[in-house]
Amino acid sequence: xxxxxxxxxxxxxxxxxxxxxxxxxxxxxxxxxxxxxxxxxxxxxxxxxxxxxxxxxxxxxxxxxxxxxxxxxxxxxxxxxxxxxxxxxxxxxxxxxxxxxxxxxxxxxxxxxxxxxxxxxxxxxxxxxxxxxxxxxxx
Numbered sequence: 151x152x153x154x155x156x157x158x159x160x161x162x163x164x165x166x167x168x169x170x171x172x173x174x175x176x177x178x179x180x181x182x183x184x185x186x187x188x189x190x191x192x193x194x195x196x197x198x199x200x201x202x203x204x205x206x207x208x209x210x211x212x213x214x215x216x217x218x219x220x221x222x223x224x225x226x227x228x229x230x231x232x233x234x235x236x237x238x239x240x241x242x243x244x245x246x247x248x249x250x251x252x253x254x255x256x257x258x259x260x261x262x263x264x265x266x267x268x269x270x271x272x273x274x275x276x277x278x279x280x281x282x283x284x285x286x287x288x289x
Contacts, residue, residue: 153261154233155243155254157273160266163255165203165231175201185235188215192222199228205255208236217249224250240268 154161169183172190175198176182183203190206198204204223206216220232234246235255246254256264 151258152235152255153258155256155269156252157247159270159273160261167202169203169205172198186219188213188219190219192219195219195223195228196226199223199226199230201228201230203231203233204228205233205235206251208234208238211237211239211242217245220246220250240264240272243269243272 152163154163165183167181167183169185170176171185172187172194175184177197177200180200180202182201183205184198184201186198186204186206188207188209206219208216216234220234223232228250231253232251233253233255234251237260238246238254238256239260243254
């Protein structure tokens, strides 16, 4: 079972289309989401921009390659739903949002160890980056 984390807190899974790996993903099929591993070749990303939902795996909280993939997808023009899935911790939520993710999927064990209030503390991700602090100090 998994929990979806957004800026408003915990939510149940609402995606019903299932997921396929990049090798098996039926291009331009708007009913199937796409699963990407953190070691996905970035040159293959331009072919997935039609996916309705892309889920990027985070096998460890110490593996930041998913953040890079998310930012690259957004720079390529991906406008669909982008989800970080796996071992993302609450302290990384602001980074996930800044790099382009819309939501984070965690398992119920992690949700129990890091309850909703810890994630909501980081939900105001736009206001607490170093650039915002610099702009405030300059004015």
